[in-house]
Amino acid sequence: MEKQPLKGLVKEKRVVNINQIHQENRTFGERVSDVLAQKAGSWGFILSFLFLLVAWIFLNSLILKKPLDPYPFILLNLILSCIAALQAPIIMMSQRRQEEKDRIRSEQDYLIDQKAELLLEEVYHLMLELKQDVDQLKQTKSNP
Numbered sequence: 001m002e003k004q005p006l007k008g009l010v011k012e013k014r015v016v017n018i019n020q021i022h023q024e025n026r027t028f029g030e031r032v033s034d035v036l037a038q039k040a041g042s043w044g045f046i047l048s049f050l051f052l053l054v055a056w057i058f059l060n061s062l063i064l065k066k067p068l069d070p071y072p073f074i075l076l077n078l079i080l081s082c083i084a085a086l087q088a089p090i091i092m093m094s095q096r097r098q099e100e101k102d103r104i105r106s107e108q109d110y111l112i113d114q115k116a117e118l119l120l121e122e123v124y125h126l127m128l129e130l131k132q133d134v135d136q137l138k139q140t141k142s143n144p
């Protein structure tokens with residue numbers, strides 16, 4: 001095994017903060033989609049959205065004498081469809097960026113594992129050399 005490439009590999013810093021790199025390179029649209037995906041996937045969003053739906057139905061069914069959206073709530077259905085049509089691709093963009101980040105992290109892990117394997121091999125060879133040296137010393141001591 002050559003010692004020069006190993007020394008270069010040991011001195012070379014392979015670990016990078018992927019989160020920091022990813023944060024620095026995001027566009028405005030990517031930041032917005034990440035925030036939307038984070039908020040839309042929370043219990044707070046689900047409960048508040050459920051509250052708005054119940055309030056809409058209650059308001060249009062029982063309170064208003066001339067409802068804005070009478071039963072079968074066609075306007076509500078249209079609004080929900082539009083929200084879903086816009087929200088789904090935005091969440092998918094955020095997931096795609098997360099997959100890219102995971103891929104980069106996986107590549108980093110591979111490089112670190114490769115470096116560790118090379119270092120372990122070198123340590124193993126050095127241990128074998130030390131064992132041989134100790135064995136030779138024992139032989140020279142026992143055979144004066």
